[in-house]
Amino acid sequence: MKGFNTLFYKELLRFYKVAFQTIFAPVVTALLYLLVFASTFKGRADILPGIPYVAFLIPGLMMMSMIQNAFANTSSSLIQSKITGNLIFILLSPLSAAEFFLAFVGASIVRAFCVAVGVYGAAVLFVPLPIEHPVFLVLFGLLGSAALGALGVIAGIWAERFDQLAGFQNFVVIPLSFLSGVFYSLRDLPPFWQTVSRLNPLLYMIDGFRYGFFGTSDVSPILSLALVAAFCVAVSVLAMALVGRGYRLRN
Amino acid sequence: MKAACSAPAIEVVGLHKHFARVHAVRGIDLEVRSGEFFGLLGPNGAGKSTLINILAGLTRPDEGRAAICGHDVIANYREARRALGVVPQEIVFDPFFSVREVLAIQAGYFGLGGRDNKAWREELLHTLMLADKGDANMRALSGGMKRRVLIAQALVHRPQVVILDEPTAGVDVELRASLWLFVRRLHKEGHTIVLTTHYLEEAEALCERIAIMRDGQIAALDTKEALLSRAVSKTLRVTTAEPAASVPPRLESKLRKRAGNILEFSLRAGTDSIPEVLESLRVAGHVVTDIATEQASLEEVFLALTQGRTATGSR
Ligand SMILES: Nc1ncnc2c1ncn2[C@@H]1O[C@H](COP(=O)(O)OP(=O)(O)OP(=O)(O)O)[C@@H](O)[C@H]1O
Ligand SMILES: [Mg+2]
Numbered sequence: 001m002k003g004f005n006t007l008f009y010k011e012l013l014r015f016y017k018v019a020f021q022t023i024f025a026p027v028v029t030a031l032l033y034l035l036v037f038a039s040t041f042k043g044r045a046d047i048l049p050g051i052p053y054v055a056f057l058i059p060g061l062m063m064m065s066m067i068q069n070a071f072a073n074t075s076s077s078l079i080q081s082k083i084t085g086n087l088i089f090i091l092l093s094p095l096s097a098a099e100f101f102l103a104f105v106g107a108s109i110v111r112a113f114c115v116a117v118g119v120y121g122a123a124v125l126f127v128p129l130p131i132e133h134p135v136f137l138v139l140f141g142l143l144g145s146a147a148l149g150a151l152g153v154i155a156g157i158w159a160e161r162f163d164q165l166a167g168f169q170n171f172v173v174i175p176l177s178f179l180s181g182v183f184y185s186l187r188d189l190p191p192f193w194q195t196v197s198r199l200n201p202l203l204y205m206i207d208g209f210r211y212g213f214f215g216t217s218d219v220s221p222i223l224s225l226a227l228v229a230a231f232c233v234a235v236s237v238l239a240m241a242l243v244g245r246g247y248r249l250r251n
Numbered sequence: 252m253k254a255a256c257s258a259p260a261i262e263v264v265g266l267h268k269h270f271a272r273v274h275a276v277r278g279i280d281l282e283v284r285s286g287e288f289f290g291l292l293g294p295n296g297a298g299k300s301t302l303i304n305i306l307a308g309l310t311r312p313d314e315g316r317a318a319i320c321g322h323d324v325i326a327n328y329r330e331a332r333r334a335l336g337v338v339p340q341e342i343v344f345d346p347f348f349s350v351r352e353v354l355a356i357q358a359g360y361f362g363l364g365g366r367d368n369k370a371w372r373e374e375l376l377h378t379l380m381l382a383d384k385g386d387a388n389m390r391a392l393s394g395g396m397k398r399r400v401l402i403a404q405a406l407v408h409r410p411q412v413v414i415l416d417e418p419t420a421g422v423d424v425e426l427r428a429s430l431w432l433f434v435r436r437l438h439k440e441g442h443t444i445v446l447t448t449h450y451l452e453e454a455e456a457l458c459e460r461i462a463i464m465r466d467g468q469i470a471a472l473d474t475k476e477a478l479l480s481r482a483v484s485k486t487l488r489v490t491t492a493e494p495a496a497s498v499p500p501r502l503e504s505k506l507r508k509r510a511g512n513i514l515e516f517s518l519r520a521g522t523d524s525i526p527e528v529l530e531s532l533r534v535a536g537h538v539v540t541d542i543a544t545e546q547a548s549l550e551e552v553f554l555a556l557t558q559g560r561t562a563t564g565s566r
Contacts, residue, residue: 003360089360251270
């Protein structure tokens, strides 16, 4: 337990020591999106009945930031340690694969929540945003950031160079997070794209997270929760298996 | 924690490891007894680090098994890693932390962090002459200092078995001496020490038993004395009263150097005898005023055993 705590703490310190870049910067990015989209689409019809477009945007931007930062935290920590070689200090220790995995993912969840709270704290200064179902909010936040943290573990283990990781981020994580209904509702899309979007697990994270705020959503929140949980379990099992086997870690 | 193991410190059976097309370790069987000071020598690319990495769990073997203090490095990895401290060959460090943070974190991975361990970490900093750098960021250290931190990191959990993969590369003379003093102390306290080095004098001075690796195999494994006795030659230095213009024909093939009134002969162990050489010189009319002999060095034995390679690795 002590060993896990230490690794978890070290992973927290790692982003805390550069909080400007790991927390403050993503909060600012999310607020810029909010500013640009809210002013561009001022006066557009409300997507969810009775909810102004600006308010509609905020939960999606929060979740998108959580997704991207959870992924960035585990994947960048792993690839940096692999490339600089200091991962051996963890590999030489008696930590188990589960402890290794949970410490990395745990820290990425904490970073994701820091960013989300930052976005929320800044946004509510301008737009009132009551919370209808806090339990759903926390559940989707936890499962979504855990899933992307675990995906980051997989990507960080798989990638052998920074550009491979950047490729994973630019061609998988960022498109999936942008095309998950942050800026629009699923119902606004043509039927074909609705079907395609429904294959994107990140859509359910954002839709369910939004349900936590407004109490309405495109997909049933229970179904979303089940799908997000299943996705989280699937990537976690894969990530744990890779860590356990030492794939690209203990060549 | 006690320093001795109840089982052999290191036990390796039928070990093989391939990297793509390189067969880096080809069938190694090895037992290092608890409390030994063991040398692992061999030219560049012989497979020393690969063997060490397998013992440390950093590399998975393709075949065979390895155990530290009786704990299998894969099946009982927790116990095996608790019993083992490895100083890696490459200098690696975490640029996010200071020296003290790095040591505290490393101890934490092993579940250690109490006052006892803190005192031990401070002692390590002291012994490795890092006390004044304790709060410096790792990035701010010189190469030799970073290596000393690696040594401290390997010892934070007081492992029974300590493997040092070229610990003195890039370390200055003064520190090297104090490092050996420290390693000897650990050895005296009962720790098993395995040392890899390209400085053969170091191995000769410190190790009780030595394995010489070559091409992924163990080419020789014996006590230091037995290895040295395998030496093919020793040196006989003779001082004559007058500078010798020539030597008797039967000694010519053995003459290695002639400078003023000093003659240096290289004698084959077993077949050549010193009295015969002296007698030949006397018969030829040379007056011998002094003689000195020099035992073969480990380096000579090493070269003989690893011959046929261009890189003999005397860095
Ligand atoms: N990760 C790796 N990938 C591919 N080949 C490797 C890898 N590690 C080692 N090798 C190869 O395995 C062989 C043994 O290397 P190893 O590092 O064990 O040698 P060594 O005895 O430690 O040499 P040195 O004295 O230079 O440290 C070499 O041919 C090396 O090129
Ligand atoms: Mg080596």
